[in-house]
Amino acid sequence: MTRVEVVGVSAGYGKKQALFDVTLPELRSGEILGLLGPNASGKSTLMRCLAREKRAKGRILLNDREQLSIPQTEWHEQVGSMPQAPPAPSALLPTELMWSTARALALDLSDAELAAKIEQVFSRLGLDAVALSPLHTLSGGKRQLVGLALAMIREPSLLLLDEPTAALDLHWRMAVLEMVRKEISGRGGIVVAALHDLDLAARYCDHIAMLDHGRIVVAGSPEEVLTADTLAKVYRVEAQIRKDSDDCLAIDILRPI
């Protein structure tokens, strides 16, 4: 069982406060939380706080333990985090990046196990063909998938994804979330993903939290959060919400207001 609790989190950069008293729905094994909000609403900042990359006021608990009280190695065995920026386009090979990451984290895997693990993660993400091509020869979408592979290398029970689908094509946008749902949620893990795409959030998330100017506007099930009123207030668009054929919410954005 995995549990994540986020209560009253505030954080900022120097004097500028970026998050104000953010409380998220309590998350349990197998659940996916989508973080929505316009640009600069604080999604990445909140993701960095959850990933322990940034100090925050408030309580962030993983399995009832204060996040900062968990030893480094244990933390990195349980938590995988994918930053918004994809891996830099250097001459490094994706396999080398995976390998050095696993070794720097001191993951307890033999060379053969690690190689098998990397091969498995790459094949799930369609990266086999570019596993040994320098990162600068990869497209932006492929590099973003490498970024996801890096977060997946340790079979995390908490996976944090900052806009994982931003650079992906139609197939991979859904395939990535299907894969995450199968491999992480299906095994009892928790996923928190900052998303740009409302339809994806409606389809894959159990909970959605809507951020605006560093504050939670509304949080709850997709039906509760994705309403024409909220979208008008937060995104300043006129939208129509309907159920599509497989009983998912479908959001038609009509015009800006």
Next chain:
Amino acid sequence: MRRCDVTDIGVSLQDRFNRIKSRRQIILALLTLATLASLAMDLQAGPASLGLSDVFAGIIDPASLDLRQRIILWEVRLPDALIALSVGAALGLAGVEVQTILDNPLASPFTLGVSSAAVLGASVAIVLSPSITFLPEAAILPALALVFALGSGLFILAVVRFGGGARETVVLFGIALVFLCNALTAALHYVADADAIQQIVFWTIGNLTRAGWAEVWVVTACFLVILPFSLRHVWVLTLLRGGEAHALSLGINVSRLRTWVILRSSLLTAFAVCFVGAIGFIGLVGPHIARLLLGEDHRFLVPGAALCGALILSLASFLSKALISGVIIPVGILTAVVGVPVLLGLLFRQRRMP
């Protein structure tokens, strides 16, 4: 970098990765052999006739040579050849780490201002040496060059520590420091007499022939003490090539890493240049050649850059004696002459590949 061949389909990733690894191990071995060959050539070159067989015999059994030959081999040739290796290795190692942590292919220990500060220190020593009496004459110059170089290293460290440690800030302050030191050196030129100016220029070009055994041991010891610390960081340096955001998401303290690397590189550079002068370029070109040959995996790149640095400076040292018989050209002039064609050749070879 070679793409996978058609025959690679069906071969496991581990096998393909291992193949790359063995290729890199072979390249490292070849670099080592080339460096040893260059050392041998360097040892037998020089105005006095002392062939390769005499050199080997004299190293194994000094008594086999007559007194004059023994002095030439043990007091001139060996220290000169070995200081080339150790200075080259030190600058190559310093360069590769600085390039990686600043994510800047143009960065080198020299763009941090360490060597310009050493030149300034040496100039001060040359101008003031008649009035300094508490140090032996020969020690003043390297001592002041070292003090100035270490001082500039401390300054950059302070910038990293208290300036937030952003890459651009470090590069910018380094370049500002280069200009400041150059301006102060120019001011010294202005007041110095012609004789002193000539000495300063000669020192600035870089020259291996001043070095004796003490210098060889100091630079070698510095390199050998620092190398294990660099090797301990190879995984983190490698993953840093995947971008700072990735490193931060793993909880790696990137600005602390930067502080350590700049400390290491400043020490290596300070000790290397204070004895032989501002032999630039090695710290830039050595790492680049190593990157082209070995890729970005720092397990291979870190030792490879040190080997490339040693090889280039050793070749330059050989050429400085062999190019015009009876004349020793200052080696600083030749490092670029040797390094640039090698670098260009590798770049073009890589460009032609599919």
